[in-house]
Structure formats: structure tokens, C-alpha cells
Amino acid sequence: MKLNDKMLKALNEQINFEWYSAYIYQSMGAYFKGMNLNGFSNWMDVQAKEEMTHGFKIYNYVFDRGNQVELLAIDKPQASWKTIADVFSVALEHERKVSSRFFDILELCRELKDYSTENFVQWYINEQVEEESTVQEILERIEFAGDSKEFILMLDNELGQRVFTGGAFAASEM
Ligand code: FEO
Numbered sequence: 001m002k003l004n005d006k007m008l009k010a011l012n013e014q015i016n017f018e019w020y021s022a023y024i025y026q027s028m029g030a031y032f033k034g035m036n037l038n039g040f041s042n043w044m045d046v047q048a049k050e051e052m053t054h055g056f057k058i059y060n061y062v063f064d065r066g067n068q069v070e071l072l073a074i075d076k077p078q079a080s081w082k083t084i085a086d087v088f089s090v091a092l093e094h095e096r097k098v099s100s101r102f103f104d105i106l107e108l109c110r111e112l113k114d115y116s117t118e119n120f121v122q123w124y125i126n127e128q129v130e131e132e133s134t135v136q137e138i139l140e141r142i143e144f145a146g147d148s149k150e151f152i153l154m155l156d157n158e159l160g161q162r163v164f165t166g167g168a169f170a171a172s173e174m
Contacts, residue, residue, distance in 0.1 A: 002066045004112050010105050011062050011117075016072040017101060018055035022048040024094060027077040028087050037152075039160030040084070043138075046164045053167030054124070061120055084152065088139035095135055099128040123168075 003011065029044030062069050081087045102124045109118035138159070145151035 022051035024077040039156035043159035049164045050167035057168040085142045092135045
């Protein structure tokens with residue numbers, strides 16, 4: 001059954017927001033790359049790829065429901081930050097915004113009695129718990145490091161180990 005017009009609009013906007021998220025993380029990656037913090041930059045590259053898969057999962061769902069996707073303009077992302085901690089606190093705020101958007105979509109599902117989309121959106125509601133907690137943990141570790149360059153370089157090394165495993169399309173995520 002085709003999506004209700006309001007739901008189609010919300011999902012098209014969410015595809016846009018996920019890809020905007022990818023753009024924000026890629027901008028953060030570029031910022032770190034310019035500072036030669038290649039581990040932080042790698043972490044952001046992987047995050048940007050994950051966000052692309054989040055958008056694609058909705059893109060496929062819209063077509064599966066017999067509707068047409070409409071791609072919207074993507075805003076220019078922020079390009080510089082005051083501190084490393086500032087980057088992650090902006091990321092955390094952003095992830096909270098993503099979570100709240102999914103709560104709104106969930107409410108719309110219930111209002112429209114669209115149980116299929118409610119079931120679909122549940123994956124994102126669960127994923128957001130992890131998204132927020134991962135960013136929060138990194139932020140707390142950066143704050144803990146304070147002025148210690150040694151600790152930041154250790155963290156950079158650790159974040160450099162992150163590997164893209166398929167995001168929303170990874171076997172374990174489906
Ligand atoms: Fe797709 Fe980080 O939310």
C-alpha cells in the first residue's frame with residue numbers, strides 16, 4: 001500500500017537529513033584531516049558512510065511502498081570548530097536532533113495507523129541509542145584528556161581502527 005502524503009514528505013525529508021548528516025561528518029573528517037589527526041578523520045569518514053546507508057535504507061523503503069523518492073537540497077555544513085571537544089559536542093547535539101525527528105515520525109505512524117512504517121522506523125529508534133552513546137563516550141574521553149596531547153594522540157590511534165562494515169546494510173543490522 002502506498003504511503004500517506006504526509007508520511008512520504010516526512011520520509012523524503014529524513015533521507016535528506018541523513019545525507020546532510022553524512023555531509024556534516026565528512027566536513028568534520030576534513031577538518032581533522034587538515035590537522036593531521038588522521039584517526040579522528042577516519043572515524044568521521046566511516047560515520048559519513050554509515051549516514052549514507054541510513055538514508056539509502058529509507059530510500060529503498062519509499063520505493064518498496066510504491067512511491068517515488070524526491071531528493072531535496074542539502075545544506076552547507078559547518079567547516080570549522082573551536083576545539084576537538086566542540087566537534088563532538090556539535091555531533092552529539094546533531095544526533096539528538098536525529099533521534100527527535102525519528103520520534104516525530106513514529107508519532108506520525110501511530111496517528112496514521114501506518115504499522116509497516118512504524119515497524120521500519122523501529123530500527124532507527126534502536127540505532128539512535130547507539131549513535132548518541134558512542135559520540136557521548138568519545139566526547140567524555142576528549143574532555144577527560146584535557147590538555148594532554150599524549151592522550152589525544154592515543155585516542156586518535158584508537159579511532160583510526162574504525163572500519164566501515166556496511167552500516168544499515170550490514171548483515172547483523174538487518
Ligand atoms: Fe543516521 Fe547518526 O543518524
